[in-house]
Amino acid sequence: MSTATRPDATIPGEAAPESLLRAGVIVPFIAVALIWGSTWLVIKTQLGVVPPAWSACWRFVVAAVGMFVLAIARRDSLRLDRTGWLVAAGLGIAQFTMNFQFVYRAEQYITSGIVAVLFAMLMVPNALLGRAVLKLPVSRGFIGGSLVALAGIALLLLHEVRMAPVGRMAGLGIVFTLCAIGSASFANVLQATPAARARPITTVLAWAMAIGALADALVARVLSGPPVIDWSAPYIAGVFYLAIVGSVFTFPLYFGLVRTMGPGRAAYNGVLVPVIAMALSTLFEGYRWSALAASGAAIAMLGLVLALRARNPSR
Numbered sequence: 001m002s003t004a005t006r007p008d009a010t011i012p013g014e015a016a017p018e019s020l021l022r023a024g025v026i027v028p029f030i031a032v033a034l035i036w037g038s039t040w041l042v043i044k045t046q047l048g049v050v051p052p053a054w055s056a057c058w059r060f061v062v063a064a065v066g067m068f069v070l071a072i073a074r075r076d077s078l079r080l081d082r083t084g085w086l087v088a089a090g091l092g093i094a095q096f097t098m099n100f101q102f103v104y105r106a107e108q109y110i111t112s113g114i115v116a117v118l119f120a121m122l123m124v125p126n127a128l129l130g131r132a133v134l135k136l137p138v139s140r141g142f143i144g145g146s147l148v149a150l151a152g153i154a155l156l157l158l159h160e161v162r163m164a165p166v167g168r169m170a171g172l173g174i175v176f177t178l179c180a181i182g183s184a185s186f187a188n189v190l191q192a193t194p195a196a197r198a199r200p201i202t203t204v205l206a207w208a209m210a211i212g213a214l215a216d217a218l219v220a221r222v223l224s225g226p227p228v229i230d231w232s233a234p235y236i237a238g239v240f241y242l243a244i245v246g247s248v249f250t251f252p253l254y255f256g257l258v259r260t261m262g263p264g265r266a267a268y269n270g271v272l273v274p275v276i277a278m279a280l281s282t283l284f285e286g287y288r289w290s291a292l293a294a295s296g297a298a299i300a301m302l303g304l305v306l307a308l309r310a311r312n313p314s315r
Helices: 023-046 052-073 082-106 112-134 140-163 169-191 201-224 233-261 263-271 273-284 291-311
Strands: none
Touching (some): 052 233, 082 201, 112 263, 169 233, 201 233, 233 263, 263 273, 273 291
8 A cells, every 4th residue: 555545653744854855755746736737727617507516516426436446446445433434524525515616616706827826825724724733833934935925926816806807706716715725724634633544545535525525416406406517528528537637546645645744744735736727727718927927926936935945844
């Protein structure tokens, strides 16, 4: 069983200084960033004929099936005890229902690149919740770097509001994104708790995705009415890409990093995600880089890198 997906007794936040250089860490770290950088763009194919709530539901129906297949192929037990069910339920509702319901709605109002940039700040609530729940330290350097990054993101948001075609609707997209970040952060820290780390990731994720898909269906039925699906090739291809590549492949890798590195450091892959997402947004969505946006992106990346260096135990 690989180190990225097995229950691990390592205490979050106490990885060796060279941990980011090990293949077992750096390979999944980069793979997750590359794939999640592309998913922000693919989500756009899910918005149109099908209400966002139902698109999120179809994604995790397929993802849940795929994760159960992966768990069975790995010969991981599908059984959970009472605590395991609580972890799976909390993860499913926070990560696979609330987080994605908010993300899909956010992309109706702001570009996928901007949503990705905002999500780069997941490392901030992850670190703060990690300190509150798991007693992990937060250094002054990390706080300083995060403040620099926030200044850069403020410039990006100012650019987005100016460029948004519909008045103040970009602000609504930002609010949805912040709600998604809060939900994702709760799920990240939950995965780093001893209760979650004592159980196979694939088993917890399979049941969490199933629970999340069911909750997504209930939300979609209430908010958007009867089920709706688009049988066009781009839509179906998007569903399977987001479900299999963007979820079944990446979430075991990412939560493996959360368990071994701690939620704050694992979220550092967000340094790469917005760069990839905004480059793709430029190519396929016509995103325009003004001096304001370019400056904001540069400052945000600088702040995130400073925060990363501050959190590295070797610094």
